[in-house]
Amino acid sequence: MRCFFCIFLKSFSYLQRKNTKPKGVSDYKKKRFNMSLIKCPECGKEISDKAVACPQCGFPIGNNMDNTSISTEEVVVAESFPVFPTVINVGKQVVNWTMDAAVECFYEEEYNSVKYLKSGKGNIYVYTNGICIDLLYSKLLLSFDQIIDMRYSSYEKIISEKKSKSVLGRAAVGGVLFGPAGAVVGGLSGLGSTEITKKKLKTEAIAIEFWDVYTHTRQIVAVEVPFVNQGNRLIDRVMSDKQERKSNTTTGNNYICNIIDDNGQLDESKVIEALKVVGVQNLAQELQKAKNCGYGEAESTIKRIGQKNNVDASSFQSAGCLPSLLLVTFAGLCSLFFVL
Numbered sequence: 001m002r003c004f005f006c007i008f009l010k011s012f013s014y015l016q017r018k019n020t021k022p023k024g025v026s027d028y029k030k031k032r033f034n035m036s037l038i039k040c041p042e043c044g045k046e047i048s049d050k051a052v053a054c055p056q057c058g059f060p061i062g063n064n065m066d067n068t069s070i071s072t073e074e075v076v077v078a079e080s081f082p083v084f085p086t087v088i089n090v091g092k093q094v095v096n097w098t099m100d101a102a103v104e105c106f107y108e109e110e111y112n113s114v115k116y117l118k119s120g121k122g123n124i125y126v127y128t129n130g131i132c133i134d135l136l137y138s139k140l141l142l143s144f145d146q147i148i149d150m151r152y153s154s155y156e157k158i159i160s161e162k163k164s165k166s167v168l169g170r171a172a173v174g175g176v177l178f179g180p181a182g183a184v185v186g187g188l189s190g191l192g193s194t195e196i197t198k199k200k201l202k203t204e205a206i207a208i209e210f211w212d213v214y215t216h217t218r219q220i221v222a223v224e225v226p227f228v229n230q231g232n233r234l235i236d237r238v239m240s241d242k243q244e245r246k247s248n249t250t251t252g253n254n255y256i257c258n259i260i261d262d263n264g265q266l267d268e269s270k271v272i273e274a275l276k277v278v279g280v281q282n283l284a285q286e287l288q289k290a291k292n293c294g295y296g297e298a299e300s301t302i303k304r305i306g307q308k309n310n311v312d313a314s315s316f317q318s319a320g321c322l323p324s325l326l327l328v329t330f331a332g333l334c335s336l337f338f339v340l
Contacts, residue, residue, distance in 0.1 A: 036048075036049050037049070040054040081211065081216045081217070081218075081262060082145075082211055084145065084146070084211070084213055084258045085258065086257065086258050086259065086270045086273045086274050087255055087256070087257060087258070087273070087274050087277045087278060088143045088145070088146075088213070088255065088256040088257075088258065089129060089143075089251075089252060089253070089254065089255055089256075090127045090128075090129050090130040090131075090132065090141045090142070090143050090252070090254045090255070090256060091127045091128030091129035091130065091251050091252040091254065092127060092128055092251055092252030092253075092254065093125050093126070093127055093132070093252075094125070094126045094127060094128060096126075098237075099230075099233070100126075100233040100234055100236065100237040101125065101126040101234070101237060102123055102124065102125050102126065102234075103123065103124050103225050103227075103230045103231060103233075103234045104121070104122075104123055104225065104226055104230075105121070105122055105123060105124050105133070105206070105223045105224060105225050106120075106121050106122075106223070106224045106225075106226075107119060107120060107122065107133070107135055107221075107223050107224075108224070111155065111200075111222065112221055112222055113219070114140070114212075114219060114221050115292055116138060116140070116214065116288070116289040116292065117133065117135060117138045117140055117221065118135060118136075118137040118138040119135075120135045120136035120137055120138075121135070121136060122134050122135035122136060124206070124223065124225075124234060126234070126237055126238060126241065127141075127252070127254065128245070128251055128252060129143055129144055129245065129252075130142050130143040130144050130146070130147070131147070131208075131238055132254070133208075133221070133223060140221070141254055141255075141256050142208070142210050142256075143256060144238075144241065144242040144245065145211075146210045146211045146212075146213070146256075147208065147209075147210050147238070147242060148209040148210055148211065148218070149207075149208075149209040150206065150207070150208050150209070150235050150238055150239060151206070151207055151235065152204060152205075152206055152207070152228065152231050152232055152235060153204065153205070153207050154201065154202055154203060154204050154205075155200060155201050155202075155203055155204075155205065155222065156201035156202060158205075158207050158220065158222055159201075203224065204224075204228065205222040205223055205224045205225070206222070206223050206224075206225055206231050206234070206235065207220055207221075207222050208220065208221050208222075208223070213256060213257075213258040213260065213290075214260060214286075214289045214290040215260070215264070215290075216260055216261070216262055216264065255274075255277070255278045255282055255286070256286065257270075257274040257278060257282075257283055257286035257287075257290075258270065258274075259271050259274055259283075259286065259287070259290060260290050266287075266290075266291070266301070266305070268305050268308070268309065271283070271287075271302065271305050272305065272306070272309050272311055274286070275302060275306065275311065275313060275316050276311075276316055279316045280299060280302055280303075280313050280314065280316060283298075283302055284298040284299040284302055285298075287301060287302065
């Protein structure tokens with residue numbers, strides 16, 4: 001009698017569980033794990049709302065993001081771009097008497113997101129109002145006001161910091177410092193034709209965080225130096241000079257032109273203002289960086305804007321061109337005198 005009663009209780013409890021269980025395996029899993037699919041705001045692929053980042057493109061996904069309204073502005077750290085003058089004078093190069101105002105460097109384009117710098121060897125020089133990354137085929141001037149931070153770090157640490165700060169704006173939402181968005185998420189992934197290896201991630205470089213007047217974003221550039229001690233001395237010198245002389249200077253003629261508005265478009269009034277100070281040649285070189293175009297196209301754009309505003313662009317000689325022309329002429333006359 002007791003065995004019959006036990007069998008009856010087990011059968012009753014089994015039927016009760018069967019009736020309360022959701023119909024269909026998928027419904028049961030959804031109730032059990034409370035999962036749902038959402039569309040990635042970056043690539044549009046369907047992913048789990050529990051995912052930390054999209055497995056396709058690397059876009060970070062919050063734990064409580066709504067499928068119907070996902071805004072990139074909610075992910076990116078909101079920062080306003082500082083106000084800079086239209087023309088910034090970085091000054092002239094500092095004499096390297098104390099062996100801390102210049103250092104050899106090597107820049108790799110495929111590991112950085114700055115498009116207007118080309119891969120190659122070069123030097124980092126300290127100027128009276130900033131620094132200059134002078135490479136074989138390109139150059140970047142940064143004033144002290146633009147420089148946010150400068151430190152020695154590994155590629156791995158720099159990428160990790162970019163994940164937490166999102167300082168690269170829209171391009172860094174996927175947690176990437178180098179290359180296309182989402183290239184480094186949760187492991188080692190390819191960057192176009194380049195593979196970031198574990199050895200490369202451990203490589204140390206000077207990380208320069210700065211306000212980019214050509215894109216109106218907060219950027220970072222990583223430049224390798226052969227000797228750590230030289231790199232540290234240069235960093236200490238730059239940060240010290242930044243605190244002591246954080247102001248625009250009138251000496252020298254190495255200019256940065258802030259001619260882009262917050263929407264990434266050319267500000268014609270600033271173009272005319274910069275043209276009158278730096279001339280066509282220097283302004284065209286600055287426009288090349290801002291619009292990622294060739295020199296001929298940049299020069300034509302400046303002349304077109306000048307004509308539109310009744311300004312003859314060709315009448316403004318680039319700063320530094322006349323002294324150079326006089327020097328070349330003087331050298332030619334001297335050589336002719338000695339030959340005679």
